[in-house]
Amino acid sequence: MATVDGSVYHALIARGVSRRSFLKFSAAMAGALMLPAAYGPRIANALSTAKRLPVIWLEGQDCAGNTEAFLRASHPTVAEIILDTLSVDYHETIMAAAGRQAEDARKATMKAFPNGYLVVVEGSIPIAEGGIYCTIGGRTFEDTVKEVCAGAKAVIAVGSCAFDGGLPAAKGGPTGAVGVSQVVPKATVVNMPGCPMNVQNLTAAIVHFLTFGSLPATDSLGRPLFAYGQLIHDQCERRAHFERGEFVTAWGDDASRKGWCLYKMGCKGPETYANCPTARFNDGTSWPVKAGHGCVGCTMPSFWDQMSPFYGRLSTTPGFGSDVTADQVGLGIVATVAGLTALHAGGSYVRHKRDAAAPPPPAEAVEAGTATGGTQA
Amino acid sequence: MTTLQTPAEGSGPRMVGAPPFPHPLVIRPHDERVRIYVWQVPVRVTHWVTFFSILLLVVTGAYIGDPYLLPPDGSIMRAIRFIHMVSAFTFLASGLLRLYWLFVGNRFSRWTAFVPVTASQRRELIKQIGWYLFVRKEAPRVLGHNALAAGTYTAIFVLFLVQTVTGFALAGMHGTEPWATLFGWVPSLMGGVSGMRLIHHLVMWVILAFMIHHVYSALLVDHWERNGLMSSIFSGYKFVTRGEIEEARDGGMEIEELAE
Known part of the structure; x- marks a missing residue:
């Protein structure tokens, strides 16, 4: 296995990861990506030669849950280190720099790797009223996302907020929150929704990118099939x-x-x-x-x-209150029809009695006479 | 309404060699009650197959939607879902046959009887509504479906289609082919998978409500027309006077010819 200086493999060895752990990780990634076991060595090869891939991690309107999920792993894993190794360049929550320094770091990365970095976006992007609901360093988040994604090799939207607006986009939200692919429709965006997304899936997607030079195959909503392909x-x-x-x-x-x-x-x-x-x-x-x-x-x-109510089998019917179940609506429809039918039956009975009491009009005399007549079978 | 198709088959050998029009000298009494063949075999068969498959679909579907009554045992859910799927395919087969018959059946079962294509059908629709609302004393004279009933059945056919499409889309969610490929686009039309599930569920209630209305209005019209409407869905025959055949929108000389 040829290795290259400055490769992911070297970064991992420098962090104390054994070669054995590295190979196990490569095999696990092949499994996560639903590839045959034979791809394990191929992934190991790719990681041994792949140059460190700078990642800019942007965070918008969110709870930092995806960052938390990634940071709160009980003990350091190869996956965590690989992400760490990849993503130190700009990550608002965990970077040491603050304020102007932090923004400078982002610009430096963008300049140093034109068309050569990966963008991970966490959080929704508010676009109502010119995007003023989320600003960083005096600029709207919408602006930042557009600028950073324009020069990216690929964009990964992590968490439900970056996928389609998530919680801030739920009914009643005033900020006009949307997902990444709605703000940068032309960029190659892979969506990894979840609240939070699973770090293993993010790692696997990045490993796929390092191994094959492309992001994994997705469904119609831009979600990788290896992770979102089955119920x-x-x-x-x-x-x-x-x-x-x-x-x-x-x-x-x-x-x-x-x-x-x-x-x-x-x-x-x-x-x-x-x-x-x-x-x-x-x-x-x-x-x-x-x-x-x-x-x-x-x-x-x-x-x-x-998906609400979360504790009920079916969603509620639009136009009815949130405490009215679909079955109550359905029973209401049936009861209404049954009630109207009973009313109509009453009305028809009255009509029948009235018609029977009234003398038959001349035009109907013939018909009235035959109605009770014998039928010919 | 180009040609009259099937009553000829139903009326048997009596028609062989008969002149295309009644002999001018034969006088037929206006109020003679005769038997006419209205509902052909496929119409009646699909009606009842559809009814029984809906019955099974509703009972099993209700269990799948909210498992009830049956105690845990073996693989009860699997069995119920199996019956639901088999009933669904039976329902689909019945629907396809009826769809075919919309184009080859007699004048009472053709698509032209269902969609109010002619002005007289549209006038009849208004009159029929007036009769139902107790505004008009007389209901329009028809032999097959009246325009209002036909319009209602058309709406129900559309709901059947919605149930079929959402049902197979739900089956396709498990990745079962060909449903996954054929109906994978459905959820996005309905605001997602849960919206699709809700529609599949609510439409069931609407179909149940329709059943109540259907049986009631059939009894009502049977009582008014006094032509054996209720038994016609079993036998295919209605009993009407020659005068009624002449008056009816879908009647006329050629139908009267086939009356027995």
Whole structure:
């Protein structure tokens, strides 16, 4: 395996990662990307020769949850170091520089690597009223994103906010929050929604970029297929309970202690595409359903509005209150029709009686006479 | 309405060699009650197959939407979903046959009977609404579907289509081909997967509401027309007077010829 000075491999060795760990990491990445095992050595080769890829990590209207997810890993992993190695150039939350110095660092990177850096965007971009709801160094975030993404090799939008506006874009939000691909429609944007996104998926996407020179294949919403290609429901460890008809019906009930299916508690696994059950969070420790809470569908478009109520099976019907269930609406439709039918039946009975009482008009005499006449079978 | 198609088949050998028009000397009493063949076999078969498959789809769909009553056992959900899918395919097959029959069936089952294409159908629609609202004393005379009923069925066919498309799109979410490829575009039209699921669920309620209305109005019109409308969906025949055939919008000489 030929290595190149200044490569990712050397950076890792310098940080105390053993060669064995590095090869294990390469194989794990092949697995994460849903590639055959034979790709492990290919990835190792690529990382051994790939030059350090500068990353500018922009943060807009958000809670820094994706940064937190990445920083709060219980112990340093190869993945963390690889991201760290890659992304020191500009990261508002973790960089030492502040204020003007920080902005200078960003500009320096952009200048030093024209068309040669990767941009990770975290957080939504407010565009209402000229984008004044989020400004950094006196400039709107919208401006910064446009400028930085213009010179990027590739853009990765991490978290639900950078994907489509996320929480700030939920109903009632005043800031006109949108995702990255709406602000820079021409850029190559890969979306990694989630609240937060899974760091393993981000690492895998970057490794894919280093190995193959391109971002991984995506679905129609720009989400990598390796991570967002399958329903949570189809990979869920509680799926067997679903098939057996074993459901939790109240929090803390016997069924929930047994770890039965959370379908009736409003779990959105059956309508959400993500690899949470297999990748899991915090070094593969757990994920929401394993922890006993239903999925809320955070990797799906406008999930705050679309997936609510989080504890109900179906969304509420537009135009009706949020406490009216779809079944109540449906029963209301049926009851209305049944009521109108009963009313009409009453009216028809009255008409029938009145017509029977009134003398038949001459024109109908013939028909009235034959109506009771014998039929010819 | 170019040619009259099928009553000829239904009326059997009596028609063989019959003159194309009634012999001028044969006098037929205006109020003679005769039997006419209205609903052909595919119409009746698809009606009942659709009904029973909807029944199964509703019961199993309600379980899938919110598992109830049945205790946990074996693979109950798998079994219920299997029945739902089989019923869905039966429903689809029935729908496709009926769709085909819209173009080859007799005048009462053709698409022209469903969509109010002619001015007289549109006038009839207004009159029929007036009758339902107790404004008009008389309902328009028809042998097949009245224009209002036909319009309602057209709307229901559209809802059936919505159920079929959203249903197979839901099946396709698991990556099952060819549904995933064929119907992958559906969720984006409906504000996402949960919007699609909601529509699939609400349309079921609308179809149930339609069933109530359908049975009631069939009984009502049966009572008013006194022509055996209720039994016609089993037998295919209605019993009307020769005068009624002449008056009816979809009647006329050529239909009267086929009456028995």
